[in-house]
Amino acid sequence: MTVTTVRVPAKVNLQLGVGPVRDDGYHDLVNVFHAVSLFDEVTATPAATLTITVEGPAGVPVGPDNLAVRAARLLASHAGVEPRVALHIRKDIPVAGGMAGGSADAAAALVACDALWGTGMSRETLLELGARIGSDVPFALLGGTAVGLGRGERLTPVEAVGEFHWVFGYADGGLSTPAVYAECDRLRTDAPAAWPVVSDDLMAALKTGDPLALGRALTNDLQPAALSLRPSLAAALAAGVESGAVGSLVSGSGPTCAFLASSSAHAAALGKTLSGTGRFSAVRQARGPVSGAVLI
Ligand code: C5P
Structure with missing residues (x-):
């Protein structure tokens, strides 16, 4: 593939039950995620090195801290390929808004780079790599409605009727x-x-x-x-x-x-x-x- 584009949704939490703080600084959660139709798009284009550009609201980091950049690097090192990609994010999900926009971009970058590089990762591997980037990344891969336990990354889909x-x-x-x-x-x-x-x-x-x-x-x-x-x-x-x-x-x-x-x-x-x-x-x-x- 020469260019890949991935569309990824925002989330709202229908229940966010926060337990006591754990030894690793995270909280055990009962996190009922629900994916909603506000979308970011991440485009991956072949390039000599890893670069990132962002279109939309201000406030998105455009360096190594960008979660999409971290996701692309992690996938490349896991697959044993060079992270040669120009990532472009079109943001519609609010930045630092509580709707997991950064996590969504990381999930999209995993899917886009996997397709671009032909690394053929299984769904399980992408979910596992996503969880290493952030607690909300696996849900952005899954979508729908799901209960997340642990940090929120251990997901079980929930059947929801209608819209x-x-x-x-x-x-x-x-x-x-x-x-x-x-x-x-x-x-x-x-x-x-x-x-x-x-x-x-x-x-x-x-x-x-x-x-x-x-x-x-x-x-x-x-x-x-x-x-x-x-x-x-x-x-x-x-x-x-x-x-x-x-x-x-x-x-x-x-x-x-x-x-x-x-x-x-x-x-x-x-x-x-x-x-x-x-x-x-x-x-x-x-x-x-x-x-x-x-x-x-
Ligand atoms: O996993 P993620 O990097 O998205 O989490 C961001 C921050 O949110 C963590 O550094 C932590 O402060 C907090 N967090 C938490 N318990 C969770 C998930 C996130 O305390 N289950």
Whole structure:
């Protein structure tokens, strides 16, 4: 192949249960991931050396720290090939927004470079390499709806009926994921975390496809920490409730706010109302679940 392009979705967490901090600094999670139709695209073109360019919002590192660059290097060294590729990322997923945009780009780079270099990695190997790059990378490969245990990388797909309709409210400026986890630990100093368990109400809502039940079942243990670091998020979430969202929560470590609608038409109306509140730098409509990283 001469050029490969991979489209990869953002995620929202339907449940983010955060357990106590582990010896390695990570937290054991019950992380119910849901892939939504906001996409980045990563294009891999043959080149003499590894380079990276980014099109879209500011704030994406364009050096060795870029997760797509790390993914390409890891795949090359695992496969015993030279990382000769020019990566180009077209970003639509918010940067440092709690929607796993960087992890999505890493997943896309793995799939794009595997096809470009003909390295023929199995699905299992790509998932394993992805987990070495970041906890959310395996889910970006898988897509759909899935429960992630451990750091969030041990995935089990969940059968969800039908489609759900979302509105996402972007914020100006991101939040650092490690800072939000650290704030979560700080807020829990007096009351150590209980071990999280998968929510029965959430699984039942996914089985029936009922948005009202799903809206009631959404939970995020990182939300108090995100609100503590970014107090304006409280009013942003309240705006969603006042505008008729059937569920609202901070997406992952934030600061993107996720609002659930009862139908596609309701999401369009909700998006319009939320745009008018002036509380978000952008408002986007999306549906889920969608598939993970795919060659296009
Ligand atoms: O795995 P990843 O590099 O994406 O994680 C980013 C940061 O988020 C980690 O350095 C850690 O601070 C925090 N984290 C955590 N527990 C997890 C996943 C992430 O504490 N299960």
